[in-house]
Amino acid sequence: MGKVIGIDLGTTNSCVAVLEGGQPTVISSSEGGRTTPSVVGFGKLSVSLPADSMTGKAPLRETHLVGQLAKRQAVMNAENTVFSIKRFIGRRWEDTEAERSRISYTCIKGRDDTVDVQVLNHYYTPQEISAMILQKLKQDAENHLGESVSQAVITVPAYFSDAQRQATKDAGAIAGLEVLRIINEPTAAALAYGLDKQDQDQTILVFDLGGGTFDVSVIQLGDGVFEVKATSGNNLLGGDDFDECILNWMLETFQTNTSIDLSQDKMALQRLREAAEKAKVELSSTITTSINLPFITADETGPKHLELNLSRAKFEELSSHLVEATIQPLTLALKDCGLTVEDIDRIILVGGSTRVPAVQKAIRKYFGSKNPDRSVHPDEAVALGAAIQAGVLGGEVKDLLLLDVTALSLGIETYGGVFTKIIERNTTLPTSRSQAFSTATDGQISVEIQVLQGERAMAKYNKTLGKFELTGIPPAARGVPQIEVAFDIDANGILNVSAQDKGTGHQQSIRISNTGGLTAAEVEQMRQHASLHADADRRQRERAECKNQVDSLVYSYESILKGNEALIGNQLQAAASKKGAELKATAANEAVTMDILQQQIFEFQQVVFAVSAAVYGRGNNSTAESQAPTELITDDATVISDNDDTIINDYEAIG
């Protein structure tokens, strides 16, 4: 098996890393950068690609450019250059109005209200665009490693919805990467800081100020499990805003000194912008910097030079509103998880803009004496963390590490009081599963969905999280209506259960935000109970299943009988009815052992088979075939359920 790579798929920049000799290492792009701009440009020009990136099969590369190359041609090809695609991935059209107003490329409404990108008469989903970036990162990793790469861990912001995560995963698949895991960016950053190695429980605040987005996450760490407690942020705040501050100041100062407005001179602006970024970077390590741009412009009196000194104090004054803007999300995140400044054990800084001294000063001030930890390269921390996780999954790191998992299984109560698990315990979050169920009686028009958490086989022994009713099911024979029950847990452990009648499209759902409401001790207790009672539970479950089988058999028999009385001999009919009644009585008697019950089921089955044979025999000879299919549907429909579970899942009848 090849190496598993870790990818930080960012809004403005992406980064790829891999574990080499136990150490996570960032892989440079073929252009030499440590990070790759998350930009895809669709060429209206035919462009020769550098030789090294042409090696290998790269079908996606023929018509587009990714990263630095795409960025360099952006000016001349603005409407065909896609950036910040992460703002659209997995999101709905109506939720992205603000984002759509700020881009130079064309967005159109895609399938299911998603956002698609229209470029040169082609439509691309955000997944496809992201896949192009991933493909490029994959290629760079392959060039670096000298072997093919097929598996990856990709990071996403902690607040990403299940749809966004799924879309990111799909993007990986399109790029030819099996996404072994989607992990939260703050979790990855914490991994990069080696926080998983601490044995005590910790609460960590991750402060991530990137190129264009700002995220705050509070995560709790214990027993190798990371739990995201709260997230907050501002997705329109980033390092670019700091550059903009300096740029505006330079323009104003120059205009005051010379009465020349440089903001219309694109060439001058370009130089100013570069100088602004350089000044910002320099002010992270020096107290003052000089900005020197000779021959920036000229007027009738001769050439003009721009010579300015910018002190750190002045820069802090210019950018104070930006620094302040980071404080409110901080407060919000702490409030959301009910913690105070004192409860935070560690603060870790991620994103290049956290190098700005004013930002660090603000954090120190906010957290009293606590010093933020910035020992890991802030631009690379997330990718490095992803690489560590990749190493764990690839078997290179031996430490057991569980990440963001469900503590207990989740499911619903089904016919006979059986607990049908839909999401197994220790499933990595976020997750979503769905399963099809049906009704238990004829003409049933509503089903009750009872959401449960626990490990026991019978519903009554598990914890009820909530219940709701799906009504308005058109009356039909049992087993005919198809009700899809979907469980969806997001990164914050918020569970969303929905039930939809596939026939009518009618839907009901419930939101349970407290799935993590069990303490560790409770979880352990529930788990132990489960193994302790495993035998008893299994017997109970088997009995419940047998009863379901009896009901189902009797029902089939009765439906065959209906309208077919003439085809079945009186004698056979009498024998079958007697057996059926007997069986029902046996099933209702708790004292009867399972063996006897199963024996009776078997006998009755034989009788029913004989009845069916009689019906079929006649049906084939005559033209009266119409009855046979009806019966078949009934039989099939009772086991429509799911793909991997063989239990017959019928709902408990209501009322």
Place this chain on the structure above:
Amino acid sequence: MLPVVDSFERARSHLKPQTDQEAAIHKSYQGIYKQLVDCFKRIGVAPMRPEGKPFDPNFHEAVLQEATDEYPEGTVIEELVRGYLLGDRVLRHAMVKVAAVPELTTDADSDEPE
């Protein structure tokens, strides 16, 4: 070091010496520029000279776009900041102005035609 070369070049294009004396000073400074360029040449640094070539993001960074009939679309028409190669590696990308199709200029957010 390259920004120094840029500044010398800008000085050469901007400064118009009026008197002999000014011309002498100007010339001596341009002597320093030549020396600098010679030093670069000796270690293998070469300017790209992209004018007239098709735009290639491997070497060029598009900064401006200009509608023109004189060149086919996508041709580099002016080098704004000189690009340099060191051997076959790009030392610095050239910032260039690229030709655009005149009709497209209204929606392509580009410069006014000259």
